[in-house]
Amino acid sequence: KKITRQADQLFDDKNYKLALAYYKDALSLNSDDAYLNFRYGYCLIHSPFNRKALPYFQKAYNKNSKVDEQITYLLGQAHQLNLEFGEAIISYELFHKYHASPEDNSIIKKRIKECEFGAVLLAHPVTAKIENLGKEVNSKASDYVPVIKADESEMVFTSTREGTTG
Numbered sequence: 001k002k003i004t005r006q007a008d009q010l011f012d013d014k015n016y017k018l019a020l021a022y023y024k025d026a027l028s029l030n031s032d033d034a035y036l037n038f039r040y041g042y043c044l045i046h047s048p049f050n051r052k053a054l055p056y057f058q059k060a061y062n063k064n065s066k067v068d069e070q071i072t073y074l075l076g077q078a079h080q081l082n083l084e085f086g087e088a089i090i091s092y093e094l095f096h097k098y099h100a101s102p103e104d105n106s107i108i109k110k111r112i113k114e115c116e117f118g119a120v121l122l123a124h125p126v127t128a129k130i131e132n133l134g135k136e137v138n139s140k141a142s143d144y145v146p147v148i149k150a151d152e153s154e155m156v157f158t159s160t161r162e163g164t165t166g
Helices: 002-012 016-029 034-045 050-063 071-081 085-098 104-123
Strands: 143-148 155-159
Touching (some): 002 034, 071 104
Antiparallel strands (some): 143 155
């Protein structure tokens, strides 16, 4: 209980990185607790390891679907991060149906559109070949993140070459 109180205090202070370690310790003592799984998943989704949040949100939801009113939204987000777009849409729609406020509606619609688009992209992957285009384009400095228009008439990229702002 002391570990959970410390974790909760860090969580309430939005210090998810430190709270993560405390919730991990608490979960080692009670791995089936819906609240602990939810809080651990929440910390994970706000970390560089956000894809690892999914099983914790799933366990929390399966143990207690009312563990937090945001659980279905966060399940959707975790599914989306793991490229499970169909499951993400189902979770977002559940959140929209039962918990979304009018302010949430545009966010939910956006997330669902992202999932629909992601599913199309996943179903139709594009092979890209990266090659040096010579001195006219490439420099000795770092040139990266090229974006090419669909008709291939223009390319924009970031560069650290002399005379640029990035």
